[in-house]
Amino acid sequence: MSLATTAATQTKFVFGTRDEPGRAVWLLLGPCLLYLIVFSIYPLFHSLRLSLTDLTAATGTGNFVGLANYRALLVDPLFWNAAMNSAIMVFFSVSIQVVLGVALAMFFNLQLKGGWIVRGILLLPMLMTPIIVGVMWRALLNPDWGLVNWAIKQIGLTPPDWLGSVGMSMVTVILVDCWQWTPFVFIIVFARLQALSQDVFEAAQVDGAGPFVTFRRITLPMLTPAIVFAAVFRAVDAFRSFDLIYGLSYGGPARSTTTLSFFSFQNGFQFQNYGYAAAVAYMMLLILAVGTTVMLRYVQIRPGNSR
Amino acid sequence: MKIRPGRVIAYLFLIVLGIFGAAPFLYLAVLSTKKRIEILAQVPPTLNLNWTQIVKNYNEVLFSQGMLAFTLNSIIVVGIATAAAILIGTPAAYAFSRLRFKHSEQLASTILSMRFMPPIAVAIPLFLMVKTAGLQDSYPGLVLPYIAFSLPLVVWIMIGFFDEIPSEIDEAAMIDGCTRVGVLWHVMLPIVRPGLVTAALFGALFIWNEFLVALYVIDSRAFQTISLGAATLVSAQRPIDWNIAATVGVVTVIPILLFSLFVQRYIVRGLTAGAVK
Numbered sequence: 381m382s383l384a385t386t387a388a389t390q391t392k393f394v395f396g397t398r399d400e401p402g403r404a405v406w407l408l409l410g411p412c413l414l415y416l417i418v419f420s421i422y423p424l425f426h427s428l429r430l431s432l433t434d435l436t437a438a439t440g441t442g443n444f445v446g447l448a449n450y451r452a453l454l455v456d457p458l459f460w461n462a463a464m465n466s467a468i469m470v471f472f473s474v475s476i477q478v479v480l481g482v483a484l485a486m487f488f489n490l491q492l493k494g495g496w497i498v499r500g501i502l503l504l505p506m507l508m509t510p511i512i513v514g515v516m517w518r519a520l521l522n523p524d525w526g527l528v529n530w531a532i533k534q535i536g537l538t539p540p541d542w543l544g545s546v547g548m549s550m551v552t553v554i555l556v557d558c559w560q561w562t563p564f565v566f567i568i569v570f571a572r573l574q575a576l577s578q579d580v581f582e583a584a585q586v587d588g589a590g591p592f593v594t595f596r597r598i599t600l601p602m603l604t605p606a607i608v609f610a611a612v613f614r615a616v617d618a619f620r621s622f623d624l625i626y627g628l629s630y631g632g633p634a635r636s637t638t639t640l641s642f643f644s645f646q647n648g649f650q651f652q653n654y655g656y657a658a659a660v661a662y663m664m665l666l667i668l669a670v671g672t673t674v675m676l677r678y679v680q681i682r683p684g685n686s687r
Numbered sequence: 688m689k690i691r692p693g694r695v696i697a698y699l700f701l702i703v704l705g706i707f708g709a710a711p712f713l714y715l716a717v718l719s720t721k722k723r724i725e726i727l728a729q730v731p732p733t734l735n736l737n738w739t740q741i742v743k744n745y746n747e748v749l750f751s752q753g754m755l756a757f758t759l760n761s762i763i764v765v766g767i768a769t770a771a772a773i774l775i776g777t778p779a780a781y782a783f784s785r786l787r788f789k790h791s792e793q794l795a796s797t798i799l800s801m802r803f804m805p806p807i808a809v810a811i812p813l814f815l816m817v818k819t820a821g822l823q824d825s826y827p828g829l830v831l832p833y834i835a836f837s838l839p840l841v842v843w844i845m846i847g848f849f850d851e852i853p854s855e856i857d858e859a860a861m862i863d864g865c866t867r868v869g870v871l872w873h874v875m876l877p878i879v880r881p882g883l884v885t886a887a888l889f890g891a892l893f894i895w896n897e898f899l900v901a902l903y904v905i906d907s908r909a910f911q912t913i914s915l916g917a918a919t920l921v922s923a924q925r926p927i928d929w930n931i932a933a934t935v936g937v938v939t940v941i942p943i944l945l946f947s948l949f950v951q952r953y954i955v956r957g958l959t960a961g962a963v964k
Binding site for chain 2 (some may be wrong): 402404405407408409412415416419423427430487490492498500501502509510511512515516517519522524527530559567619622623626627644645648649654657662664665668672
């Protein structure tokens with residue numbers, strides 16, 4: 381609460397026409413700020429406090445232990461395993477999705493008749509509940525009767541043990557994530573592509589540039605802002621994603637798909653080790669803060685002040 | 688019209704893309720018509736519709752296992768939370784778009800950055816808050832955190848829409864004696880209606896699939912939402928009854944399918960809100 385009142389008193393109103401009381405700003409903005417302070421900022425601080433305690437569900441309040449959780453975490457091989465898995469997942473998911481998304485956007489830019497129907501189908505996955513995406517792919521990839529394995533055997537190959545082997549499970553998680561989220565990159569890049577002026581392309585054609593050169597030298601540079609935007613969003617969402625792994629592999633086998641989100645969840649929900657779980661979550665926030673700050677140097681997200 | 692081979696290949700590729708895109712959903716739909724044993728025996732499954740079995744599967748999922756009730760819970764929770772987020776977020780977006788005050792930029796970026804917050808970082812405190820307030824296993828127990836989740840997105844989308852309306856309109860109305868709040872209510876809201884629809888759709892979508900907080904807050908089956916209900920349905924049984932799991936899948940995809948028909952017009956705008964223009 382005190383935070384809210386200080387924010388109110390500190391807010392000085394430069395916009396001061398005669399019938400423009402500062403009260404109006406506070407009236408319009410106040411409820412939103414107050415709500416976020418109570419239900420977002422406070423929980424974040426509470427999490428920070430939790431991360432400095434040894435609270436478990438059994439003990440009730442927990443004792444202040446300083447940075448003990450963070451020290452424990454830095455030497456916990458399971459934490460580093462999860463961090464590594466998160467890094468692998470984010471890097472490969474985003475890279476594959478950007479390449480496929482741009483390719484799809486270029487393809488749909490051919491303006492084929494009936495293209496909008498296929499586009500509608502392709503957009504469905506990203507609206508789906510990730511838990512159900514997980515279940516759906518567990519059916520498709522079932523080693524005994526799944527459709528995918530049947531198809532692979534039909535063309536005479538041996539299907540891999542998608543979710544059952546340590547070496548393959550992360551690959552499978554990344555592939556399913558790509559199935560669900562490539563449409564996101566596609567639709568954003570496609571929207572940008574549609575908005576580009578045709579003059580440049582006509583000029584390039586007049587100058588005799590082939591399709592490959594046109595793509596490399598003209599299309600790609602003009603699409604870069606949209607691609608970066610989509611990649612940043614995807615990177616953050618892949619980093620914090622949790623439900624897909626819950627539904628698809630439950631972090632296994634042998635923790636090979638346990639990402640930081642899932643690791644924190646296991647410590648909090650399963651082992652009720654709230655302090656440690658909060659410390660892991662705070663490491664994630666730290667990584668996110670650093671990561672997005674670096675990335676946002678290259679991309680403007682606020683509407684209105686874009687270049 | 689002459690037929691160009693490149694064009695033909697492109698259309699073939701489009702058809703293949705459509706088939707591959709639709710196949711997982713059709714597969715799920717076919718599995719949902721089967722007996723449990725048939726799924727293991729028929730590879731690939733054949734399409735011979737047995738209506739008694741279909742009715743049995745869907746009856747089991749919708750009524751016996753409660754997916755219909757879970758869907759209603761989701762609609763209630765998401766509906767109320769989205770309406771509240773619009774109600775709180777729209778005036779804030781208007782203030783950010785029109786009024787100049789100290790730290791407005793930083794304040795806006797702070798709110799917008801909350802869209803990136805990992806739910807795992809706030810799930811436990813939110814759960815403890817809800818528990819302290821005695822709101823476990825209730826609609827408010829989910830609605831209150833969900834408003835906070837969709838609020839940043841609503842503000843973000845609405846700022847974009849307000850920014851597009853020339854501020855001369857506000858000024859004209861204010862010269863005519865309207866107050867700021869009056870301008871928003873009487874002048875802006877009718878103009879910005881497409882924005883409200885976009886913000887509501889994407890605010891709703893953002894929390895429709897929420898799982899983690901629901902997992903903490905809801906214990907009783909009576910208040911489970913779609914994602915939580917589906918998760919407990921498909922993980923509770925061991926081994927999974929795949930015909931039932933597939934039926935659960937179809938039942939959850941149907942609202943999404945209906946939703947996507949409405950959302951097509953708005954999807955680009957909703958997703959790229961705040962994107963570089």
